[in-house]
Amino acid sequence: MTSTHQDKICIxxxxxxxxxxxxxxxxxxxGFTLGLVGRNPDKISSTLSEIQFATGNEHVTFFQAxxxxxxxxxxxxxxxxSKFDKIDVLLNxxxxxxxxxxKTREGFENTFALNHLSYFLLTDLLLDTLKATPNSRIVNVASNAHLNTHLDFDNLQGFNGYKGWPAxxxxxxxxxxxxxELARRLEGSSTTANCLHPxxxxxxxxxxxxxSVRMSLGAAKALGAISIKKGAETSIYLASSDEVEGVNGKYFDKCKTKDSSTQSYVIEDQQRLWNISEQLLS
Ligand SMILES: NC(=O)c1ccc[n+]([C@@H]2O[C@H](COP(=O)([O-])OP(=O)(O)OC[C@H]3O[C@@H](n4cnc5c(N)ncnc54)[C@H](OP(=O)(O)O)[C@@H]3O)[C@@H](O)[C@H]2O)c1
Known part of the structure; x- marks a missing residue:
């Protein structure tokens, strides 16, 4: 085990x-100390043993949620x-x-709740700890799937007509x-926020x-998908590389910055999404 990141904590x-x-x-x-999040106790237990056995790193804790x-x-x-008094990296x-x-039992549409609200809320709740940790990083796994869509603020959760892939x-x-929006709010601090397509x-x-969905996705994966090892490279890069220290508010693909969609850059829409998310969670 190398020790270059021995003092760093990553969630x-x-x-x-x-x-x-x-x-x-x-x-x-x-060498990172890891705080990992899983939902399934059996998978948590097997993943913990696997990672500790493969890497020799004992500083791995799992949280269930x-x-x-x-x-x-x-x-x-x-x-x-309560476990960590600093956080160097949050990888949503x-x-x-x-x-x-x-809908979840809290009334949110499932995709919106898991894919967006959980990133938003977990980051918000950990933000003071992140900001108190010098040069900390927030890394959000997004997707090029965003390229051909547009947010409809009148139907953000798909209550008025839901289609799985568009959602x-x-x-x-x-x-x-x-x-x-987060990156703009972090300006002036040493914490950065970036996102990526894996x-x-x-x-x-x-x-x-x-x-039927599993079959068609499975066929597409067999034809054109990359390995998990390759697919994790940009997440690992953004979490650990010195090259991106201080880089803030960028979208990455294959460890390089690239442009995201036109709407993604509309500040008024970013702020609207932020405000709605805040209201939904208040
Ligand atoms: N695979 C792709 O081609 C692709 C492309 C672009 C973006 N992405 C993005 O990459 C990220 C990772 O996806 P993946 O491809 O690695 O998929 P995956 O193999 O299905 O892994 C998803 C992980 O999220 C966990 N998860 C799912 N629902 C959860 C919940 N309600 N609460 C807590 N944990 C939950 C899963 O837990 P379990 O192990 O219990 O299922 C699993 O650990 C996602 O944000 C996805 O949108 C993937």
Whole structure:
């Protein structure tokens, strides 16, 4: 185990599978102390043993939370802050494509709650700790899926006509607009916020849906998806590389900055999304 990041603490959501788990394992190898978030106790236990065995890093703690429930996000933030007195990196990664409409017991649409509100709320609740940690980083896993969509503020949660894939794409646009607004609010501090597209990656992504959706996504993955190892590279880069120290408010793909969609840069829309999210969570 190398020791270049020995004193750094990184929180990763969605660390029991796919990109999040791969990033966790890599960052553990670099010496990071990890606070990992999972929802399933069996997967938490097996992932913890796997990462510790593979990397020899014992400084790995798991927290259990269903991130589509804001009461769980609030409890999680308290648990993280009672375990760690600083946070160097927050990697908001947990997300899903949910093909059918559904609401959480708190009344939020499932995709919007998990993919957007959990990033927004967890970051907000950990922000004071992040800002008190010199050169800390917030990294939000978004997607190029945002490129061909637009936020409709009158139907943000799809209550008035839900379609699974468009809802997913919009939630990923939310990740980017949230990042840009957050980055502006962080100016003058040493904390940065960036977001990324990981590529089309051979993970469990979409496997929570009905058979027909799993089959078509599975066929597309077999034809064109990259490995999980490759898909985690930009997340690992943004969490750990010296090259991005001080870089703030950018969208990355293959470890390089790139432009996101036109609407993502509209400051008025970023602020509107921020204000609505705040109101929904108040
Ligand atoms: N795969 C792609 O092609 C692709 C492309 C662009 C962007 N992305 C983004 O990459 C991120 C990671 O996705 P992935 O491809 O690695 O998918 P994945 O293999 O399905 O992993 C998703 C992770 O999120 C966790 N998760 C899902 N719902 C949760 C909930 N309600 N509460 C807590 N944790 C939850 C999962 O937990 P379990 O292990 O319990 O299921 C898992 O650890 C997502 O934000 C996704 O939008 C993926």
């Amino acid at each position: 990763i959501t969605g660390a029991t599978a796919g990109i999040g788990k791969e990033a966790a394992s890599n960052l553990a190898s670099m 269903d991130l589509s429930l804001m009461e769980d996000v609030r409890r999680l933030a308290v648990e993280i802050q 990664n947990a997300g899903a494509y949910i093909s059918e409409f559904g 997913y794409c919009k939630s990923k646009l939310c990740n980017i607009m949230f990042t840009y 590529g089309f990656v051979k993970t469990n992504f979409g496997n929570n849906n009905k058979r």
